[in-house]
Amino acid sequence: MSATTRIALATLMSALVLLAPPAAAASSTAWNGLSPGDQQVLRPVETQWNDLAPQTRSRLLRLAQRYRSLPPEQQVRVRQQLGNWARLTPEQREQARAEPAVTADIASLELSPAPWSRRLLCMVYETLIVAALLLSGSLVALVWLPADAASTGSGWARLSLQAWLLLLLTAYFAGCWSRYGQTLAMKTWRLLITDAAGQRPSPGRALLRLALAATTLPLSLLWPALDRDRLFLHDRLAGTRVWRIT
Template sequence: MKYLIKRYLAVVYEALLLLALALALTAAYVMLLGDASHGWKRLGLQALLWLVMGAYFVRCWVVTGQTLASQTWKLKVVDQHGQLLDVQQAVMRYVLAGVLLLPAGLTLWWALLDREQQFLHDRLLGSRIIVLPPV
């Protein structure tokens, strides 16, 4: 259970980092294009946020297997062979995690029932989060 708590704390930390990124991007977008509360500007802002956050996650998972939050909590994303994800795997993980978060955080709840406490998107893709040994 300690492992699962650590992972959920990393999710909360990641959400706070992404909130700061989203606020900065939104401010810049609104300063450049004006009100983005409806129409194509709103859709453009949503697409920008989704793509920039995706680029952040994919780059982190492919280069080191760790985001800023997972570095703090000594966690790492690997494939079924213990190797770093390739770009295609990382993109699929980002997309699937996003889709599985939409129905009330399903992928996060799944970990409570999973025998290895993995998120549903990791179970489906064959990726997993491992705990790194203390340095």
């Protein structure tokens, strides 16, 4: 199943849980028993409605009842998600539910701008993870390198080790940012990175952010005092933003 398909399902299911308040279950409601307004919203799943699980039907119905109060752009997103969700097989739906970390929808999260202090503490915590990665990567490199090169510390051995560690850190940061929107440290501190459109940054944007952070870090830490949105300099230049998951 493609990542787009999994994201579509997880997006919808997250919206069902977070947007719909607890209400009396309408698990036994057949399609013909729905109001015309609810039927219009749920049209993409009409042919499957009576075969859906009672809990799923109840959540879909509550979402339909909240649909009119949503902003127009969110209404469009809900319609798209319903259409994508209707095309999934039961097996694909189960697979998407089993991967919430990958498929969680950013739009369904409650986000607020991350305070400077929280971002700084997260960076301090991140250094511990980076140190562990460098240590692990160095041990792996020692296994790969010939014994004589590792013992003498030849120039090409040092260069190979540095390139390997750089690749390891790049894969960690850029990979985590683009795939999950957060590193392990950011997950602990409940922080999330998005682009200007509110989505996880693309791999290219994640690489750009990493390069800018590495080259502007001292100045970047002080930049929030001058920035109208309190962004780090590398976030301002890369078109990204760090949020706190509330």
